[in-house]
Amino acid sequence: xxxxxxxxxxxxxxxSTKGIGRAIAERMAEHGAKVVISSRKxxxxxxxxxxxxxxxxxxxxxxxxxxISSKENLQxxxxxxxxxxxxxxxxVCNAASNPYYGPLANIxxxxxxxxxxxxIVANNWLISMVVPEMIARRDGSIIIVSSIGGLKGSTTIxxxxxxxxxxxxxxxxxxxxxxxxxxxxxCIAPGLIKTDxxxxxxxxxxxLKSSTSHSPLxxxxxxxxxxxxxxxxxxxAGNFMTGQTVVIDGGRTIS
Numbered sequence: 001x002x003x004x005x006x007x008x009x010x011x012x013x014x015x016s017t018k019g020i021g022r023a024i025a026e027r028m029a030e031h032g033a034k035v036v037i038s039s040r041k042x043x044x045x046x047x048x049x050x051x052x053x054x055x056x057x058x059x060x061x062x063x064x065x066x067x068i069s070s071k072e073n074l075q076x077x078x079x080x081x082x083x084x085x086x087x088x089x090x091x092v093c094n095a096a097s098n099p100y101y102g103p104l105a106n107i108x109x110x111x112x113x114x115x116x117x118x119x120i121v122a123n124n125w126l127i128s129m130v131v132p133e134m135i136a137r138r139d140g141s142i143i144i145v146s147s148i149g150g151l152k153g154s155t156t157i158x159x160x161x162x163x164x165x166x167x168x169x170x171x172x173x174x175x176x177x178x179x180x181x182x183x184x185x186x187c188i189a190p191g192l193i194k195t196d197x198x199x200x201x202x203x204x205x206x207x208l209k210s211s212t213s214h215s216p217l218x219x220x221x222x223x224x225x226x227x228x229x230x231x232x233x234x235x236x237a238g239n240f241m242t243g244q245t246v247v248i249d250g251g252r253t254i255s
Contacts, residue, residue: 003237007032010085011234014068015095017044019195020145023223024092024230029056031231036081037063068095068122078129090234091130093123094145098160112159119163140183141234144171148191148249168245175243184242188229191249193221216251
């Protein structure tokens with residue numbers, strides 16, 4: 001047994017067929033957890049779950065598709081996760097949306113509502129569905145993947161940044177509400193990470209150079225460099241951490 005051992009724990013990770021979510025699922029499985037792979041498309045979930053089972057043993061992962069914009073889908077995700085593994089110890093709210101780049105004056109109501117709904121409201125829905133069993137068990141860890149965008153202003157992804165700032169406050173509020181039940185709620189705030197989700201911010205060499213030139217490490221991050229913080233928060237190593245936002249950005253916000 002080590003501080004980072006997750007044996008016996010069950011973790012549900014949204015948006016876990018690629019990028020940061022997949023890296024978190026793989027590392028939690030590596031540290032002994034059973035993991036639920038979830039994204040919108042069942043076939044993609046099935047593929048990732050199979051690869052994790054091939055690496056870490058049959059029964060390590062199950063695939064349950066869910067669209068985070070649907071409350072019914074999220075309830076089904078929770079119900080089927082419990083049916084598969086009997087409980088949920090760790091919830092990672094990683095899935096998010098950002099359908100708009102540009103000034104806030106030009107964003108449509110539908111785009112703004114989608115960002116706020118998927119990135120904030122859906123997280124609260126899912127947490128509220130999972131937390132009763134954690135209260136009954138007096139143990140649980142909830143992890144919200146936010147962004148350093150929530151700590152800064154932006155002329156191009158302002159709505160997304162607003163939603164990610166709200167996620168940090170959601171974690172603080174829920175940490176206060178559920179702390180008496182020994183439930184921890186924390187955020188991870190990545191900087192620029194090489195994912196499909198953030199491709200518009202790194203695919204162009206000039207944009208990438210601009211984004212990384214003022215960072216102490218002077219490079220973009222990779223998904224696996226975020227996963228360790230999630231293992232920390234989901235394991236005994238993070239038992240006295242709650243309401244916090246851990247920034248992992250190569251130093252971008254301090255320079």
